[in-house]
Amino acid sequence: DVKVTQSSRYLVKRTGEKVFLECVQDMDHENMFWYRQDPGLGLRLIYFSYDVKMKEKGDIPEGYSVSREKKERFSLILESASTNQTSMYLCASSLFPGGTEAFFGQGTRLTVV
């Protein structure tokens, strides 16, 4: 079974802190994604990466950055957390860019106070 693991299920951080959300997949997938999920807004794509060291902005990249130094790991970074970044963050991976289905992690519920 494909496994996508996010490092934390729940996080509470203070405004202005630098926050790292880690995601690891164990199936040698090329593509990885970070989404945030908010009620009524669905899943909004923050960043994605279709290869090591490659990254592409999604629809809402402002306030975030990412790092993909190894194929299996994709990190989301909040440089200076703000309260409007309180959300559920979902990591996903897919075998190839394009036509293959994505597998999701369990999500990280981030609260910024």
Next chain:
Amino acid sequence: AQKVTQAQTEISVVEKEDVTLDCVYETRDTTYYLFWYKQPPSGELVFLIRRNSFDEQNEISGRYSWNFQKSTSSFNFTITASQVVDSAVYFCALSGSGTSYGKLTFGQGTILTVHP
């Protein structure tokens, strides 16, 4: 740019009713892929189906069926004889090629509640 719209925010039905979830998409790519996912109360998204842009055949899997129509840019999902276990948030998604290479875009989701 690519976009997915699920106009129905919430649907409520009684068990055994049929229900259709609508999905409309926009893309400039000629090759693209459409997906449906289910998010049960436990939270983890579950893949249901994938369709590529060259295959307009409808698909049936048990009580689930999907109607893909390129002419109207729609990929609708029907649950026949709904059950309480079908209660979940359902998402439609689009993956393009070309300028949208690798990008997977989701709709806003439809909350389905099936009452006993």
